[in-house]
Amino acid sequence: IQALVVGAAMSDLIPRTDQLSEQMAVLDRQFHQRLIELSGNSMLTRLSHNFWVLGKIVRAGRNPETVRDEHLAILKAIGLNKPERAEQLMRKHIRAGKRLMEVGIRDRRFVPAWVT
Numbered sequence: 217i218q219a220l221v222v223g224a225a226m227s228d229l230i231p232r233t234d235q236l237s238e239q240m241a242v243l244d245r246q247f248h249q250r251l252i253e254l255s256g257n258s259m260l261t262r263l264s265h266n267f268w269v270l271g272k273i274v275r276a277g278r279n280p281e282t283v284r285d286e287h288l289a290i291l292k293a294i295g296l297n298k299p300e301r302a303e304q305l306m307r308k309h310i311r312a313g314k315r316l317m318e319v320g321i322r323d324r325r326f327v328p329a330w331v332t
Contacts, residue, residue, distance in 0.1 A: 240280045247287055278316060285314075 220314035252264045286309045320326030 240283070244287075251290075277320075278313060282312075283309075294305060 249264065252260055286305065290302055290305045290309065293305055317326055
């Protein structure tokens with residue numbers, strides 16, 4: 217968990233360039249994959265591996281600082297052994313990305329982008 221906290225906090229060090237969204241998307245995908253692995257939930261791990269391609273095209277375009285803060289809050293809840301709070305925060309995090317993508321699709325602004 218500590219390595220994930222350090223990784224999330226280090227996202228502040230990424231230079232604000234045109235490559236920012238690509239770098240943040242890669243870090244975000246790595247964060248989610250590692251958290252899934254740490255969960256020990258074999259079904260979730262298998263699902264995430266089977267549908268990894270979806271994570272490569274889905275980039276919601278959320279504010280990087282907001283995403284970082286959400287990640288840190290989730291990790292803090294896990295570190296404090298508050299699984300219900302961590303789950304609540306994870307669900308909120310997922311809903312925010314989903315909502316932004318749904319609006320983009322509805323308004324015909326959503327363009328899938330490959331995350332390498």
